Amino acid sequence: MTAGRPELLMDGLRTGEVAERAGVNIQTLRYYERRGLLAEPGRSNGGHRLYPPDTVVLLNVIKAAQRLGFSLDEIAELLDAGRRRHPSADLRQRAIDKIAEIDRKIADLAAIRGTLAEVVDARCDSLTNCTCADCPLPYLTIGTTRSSGETE
């Protein structure tokens, strides 16, 4: 039992492979494990981590959520919510709140998008000497949905 047997049970991706495929640093994997975003993976006999292949997908999800402005704690919650689909009443309520927040984000993104689209259209009569009168303050529509009270 010391060595030699390939130990079929514990195949999987090693940290380096996962990191490369997901485009993250190896240290980040351990960091996420500490933070509870990644479950502790299996180990080889020698103690090396062996990840299930879908870990790569999960990492992509986490990175996408980060780009959307969610903190790691929030992402952990979202993943948890998405994982067990028969949530407690509390979790359910938080999901509802998150949905409202997401709707706000989408609306704000749409507003920014709109302004940028106008920029690209550049409906001005000249690149250097624009006389169009309807060039008001940009993005005025966003950020106005929430007065001051934050998520806390």
Added chain:
Amino acid sequence: MTAGRPELLMDGLRTGEVAERAGVNIQTLRYYERRGLLAEPGRSNGGHRLYPPDTVVLLNVIKAAQRLGFSLDEIAELLDAGRRRHPSADLRQRAIDKIAEIDRKIADLAAIRGTLAEVVDARCDSLTNCTCADCPLPYLTIGTTRSSGETE
């Protein structure tokens, strides 16, 4: 000319007022000024900042953009783009890129929203003992649009 005259030219909001109305810290105003997100405001005779009132709106915009996952540098760029609507070819291209990025964000948010909505619906036959077979990996659809190359 030493004092007494209200000096009509230099009315405006003082840092404390702006900070309170926008719900940010006073130090944050100076920080944003250093970072180039806020233009240097006028000053009183004694050197105190006097902000134009729409600074509050601008701060709300900045905060909204932050919640959407944009860095301060990106926000500075977005503001710049939105401000001068007759952009250079380069700025224009960057606006186009940003729009694509925003579309991706919106799509990802919609995916998360969808999963959360399913959670809220909880289309399971029991809260503790669910037999529904279609509870696959959550969020599988998001994060898959970009393979690895990032904005850089």
Added chain:
DNA sequence: TTGCATTCGGTACCCAGGTACAGGCTTACC
């Protein structure tokens, strides 16, 4: 004019989210 609240500039510190490095074991291949 006195006095308290604000603001000034400057520097130091804080937190989240990583990233790097050191010294020692594993794995893989010849």
Added chain:
DNA sequence: GGTAAGCCTGTACCTGGGTACCGAATGCAA
């Protein structure tokens, strides 16, 4: 069996985005 590449734990460090604190100067009202 030797050895290079890869991974282990642990700790230290870095960047972005702020915050806090200091002593001095201003603003404004009584």
